[in-house]
Amino acid sequence: MKRNKAAALMLSLGLILTMAACSDGNGNGTGNGGKDTGAAASDPTNAPAATGNDADASAPADPLGKYDPPIEVTAVRGITEGTKFADGEAIDNNVWSKAYENELGVKVKYLWTTPSAQYDQKLNIAIASDDLPDITPVSASQLKRLVEDDGLEDLTSLYEQYGSELTKNILSQDGGNAMKSATFDGKLYGLPNMTSGLGQSHVLWVRTDWLKKLGLPEPKTMDDLLKTAEAFAKQDPDGNQKADTYGLGITKDIFGFYAGMEGFFNGFHAYPNTWVKDASGKLTYGSVAPETKTALQKLQELYKNGILDKEYGTKDATKVSEAANGGKLGLFYGYFWNVGWLQDGKNTDPAMEWKPLPIVSADDQPAKAQVPFAISTYYVVKKGAKHPEAAVKLLNFDYEKLWGKTAEPNVYNANNGIGIFEYALLYGEAPRxxxxxxxxxxxxxxxxxxxxxxxxxxxxxxxxxxxxxxxxxxxxxxxxxxxxxxxxxxxxxxxxxxxVDDAYFGAPTQGMTDNEATLQKLQLETFTRIIMGGSIDEFDKFAAQWNDLGGSTITGEVNDWQASR
Known part of the structure; x- marks a missing residue:
């Protein structure tokens, strides 16, 4: 699931920084360590907490109050590849699981865990079998399916009653779109795994010691960028008398967090994989816009002239980062934390210098960076769960220990190269x-x-x-x-x-569910062929096929969604 991919990226950063995140300055008070004053914990028999149907939503509730006696909740989850544990610890026996039990009175029992790559498949089987635990991380499409199947608890009043000040602050910082995406017919059915869309916009990373060596200025326009990329590829910036450097990094997936081309396309006012408003206010898909064709044609020229790696179609982000660290690459687009992946190169060659710059424009209009809708994972509660409010309280607890006034970064976030935050059942961070x-x-x-x-x-x-x-x-x-x-x-x-924000943040439409995988495969194959020398006219064929294979249906659904808001 994307939640785990994001966590893996954060772990990579954490390993470099050897420090952890803590308070965002908007924390709430700590729990009193005694019994929860809300309906759930006041019952010594652990009877089910009052739900939205029969609870007084104005009743007092301690967002971090401890259950006494303790309760047990079941869960499932994926485990990110590379997750590390200290000696004697495991996913069900670590600082987080112990804190849940000792400080919140909640024992988390995992019915199953699986590598993240297999999580969706295994969860889909569990959904089809109506075999869910109390708390489950789900994708947007899985959330929608479970809502339609009437399989989830309505969390609306429970969130209002139990949500901490810190939790409500974090989950509202994107203007409310995250919460809206988990709301169906006015009812909240999931807790978003909050993250930053703005933090996923691209900056331009430039090797500035090469600029100085070749007497080049920092690129401020697309023409500057193209001249710089050509010089980096053809003027031997590493000084080894070999033609073994590339001007602009690109991965086999074309788009992504490291050496993806979103920032390059944005320079041509193209916004691939994003829904944007046209002049009439209608939502259109950026991947099929004429500006995208223009950007692809320019990438084709760069590939033909040896500015891009001829073998880029076989190289993922890790391979591209190896080229940058090895002194064979001088420009790429990516996320703000990509410099973390350059630290090894700096350690090896202290003279290596990189600088982040704003994306550049191909004309006299300023370039705007596309910002994706960042929520891809939601935490849901099975309908009929004995303590549905426990999910809200666990999220309160996670936020408090990670970002609140009583946060302990070395205990709960990262330490000694271990991403401890990965052990938390629920996760999220303030967008800013x-x-x-x-x-x-x-x-x-x-x-x-x-x-x-x-x-x-x-x-x-x-x-x-x-x-x-x-x-x-x-x-x-x-x-x-x-x-x-x-x-x-x-x-x-x-x-x-x-x-430029992604204008669509609703649940996957039926057309997306049915056709998205096919359309993404078509896009990658077509764009790759064009970049590697295929006819640019293939783009027009792609746009027509995209519409015929479900894109037209999706466009209609997306605009119906916009009209209904």
Missing amino acids: KNLDAHLHVVEALNANDPSKLNPEEKGYYDSLVAYRGGDNKMWGNALMYGPEGSLSVIDGYAKNGGI
């Missing part, structure tokens, strides 16, 4: 957490006063001070959270209206 951390850290650096920083921010501050003192191992942090870091680029997007 990293951006706000950058702003607070820069303010503290300017004032030489870190006293107002929370523990996470203080860790970044300390790492920047260490980098300025000569510790190159903190270089990656400086290029994210520092004054000219990648988060400053994203801050510029946000302040200057330089973003």
Whole structure:
């Protein structure tokens, strides 16, 4: 599931930073350590908590109150590849599971776990068999299916009654779209795994020591970028007298978090894989827009001229990062934290320098970075679960221990190269957490006063001070959270209206469920053929096929959704 992919990416970052996230400054008070004052825990027999049908939603409830006696909830989950545990620990025996039981009075019993790659398949079988646990992480399409099958608890009043101030703050920071995406006919059926769409917009990563060596300025336009990419490919920037460098990185998937082409396409005002409004206000799919054809034609030219790796079609993000670390690549688009994957190269070659820049435009209109709808996972409660409010309280607890006033980053987030946050049953973070951390850290650096920083921010501050003192191992942090870091680029997007949000954030439509896999496969195959030298006219054929194979139906459904809002 994408939830686990996101977690894996965060783990990669955490391993580099060797520090963890903590409070976002909007925390709520801690639990009182005694009995929950709400309906569920006041019953010593552990009778089912009052549901939305018969609970007084205004009744007092302690969001972090401990169940006494303890309760048990069942769950299932995927395990991200590479997840590490300390000696003697496991997914059902670790700091999180112990804290759930000792501090919240909730024992989590996993009915099954599976590698993340097999999670969807196994969960779909469980859904078809009506064999769900109390709490389940699901995708948007699975959420919709379970709602239609009347298989989930209505969490509306439970969220209002038990949700902590911190939880409600985090889940509302995107303007409410995350919660709306989990709401059907006015009823809340899932708790979104909150994350940042803005943090998934692209910046342009440029190897600046190569710019200096070749006497080139930082690229400010698409023409500048193309000239720079050609120079990096053909003017021997590594000085080894061999034609073994590439100008612009690209992965076999074409789009993605590292060396994806979203930022490049955005420079041509194309927004692939995103729903955008046309001049009439109707929603259209960016992948079939004429601007996308223009961007593809330019990539075809770059491939033909040796600016792109001729073997890119076989290389994933990891392989591209190896080329960048190995001194064979000088430009790529990607997320703000991609510098974390460049730290090994910096350690090997201290003279290597990269800089994050805003995406560049192909004309006189400013480029705008596309921002995806970031929610891909929801936590749902099986209809008839004995304690449906426990899911809300577990999420409160997770947020408090990760980002609240009593957060302990070294205990609950990451330590000694281990991503401890991965063990939490529910997860999420404020959409602006990293951006706000950058702003607070820069303010503290300017004032030489870190006293107002929370523990996470203080860790970044300390790492920047260490980098300025000569510790190159903190270089990656400086290029994210520092004054000219990648988060400053994203801050510029946000302040200057330089973003294009995905305009569709509803549940997958029937057309998407039926046809999305086919359409994505068609797109990747067609775009790859065009880039590698196929006729650009294939794009027009692709657009027609996309409509015929379900795209037209999806477009109608998406616009019906917009009209109904």
